[in-house]
Amino acid sequence: MHGHDRVVETLSLTVKAAMSRGRPVPHCLLTGAPGKGKTPLARVLASECGAELHTIQGPQLEDVAALLRIL
Numbered sequence: 601m602h603g604h605d606r607v608v609e610t611l612s613l614t615v616k617a618a619m620s621r622g623r624p625v626p627h628c629l630l631t632g633a634p635g636k637g638k639t640p641l642a643r644v645l646a647s648e649c650g651a652e653l654h655t656i657q658g659p660q661l662e663d664v665a666a667l668l669r670i671l
Contacts, residue, residue: 604641625649626654 611628618619618625630638639655646653661667 604637605643611641615645615648625651 615625625645628642630642632638642653642655656670660670
């Protein structure tokens with residue numbers, strides 16, 4: 601992905617290492633300003649891992665109870 605070379609390289613190494621060990625890829629939290637490509641990056645990561653992607657936007661996290669309901 602354009603502009604995310606370092607992040608993509610790090611995530612790629614993480615995915616390859618986990619898969620080579622037969623372990624799941626650890627959970628990832630992508631943060632940053634709107635429009636920086638976090639969601640597309642997360643979609644690619646989930647696809648590469650064969651996993652389902654669950655997204656949450658910051659305003660949905662009003663308090664700890666809201667987070668627990670989502671999880």
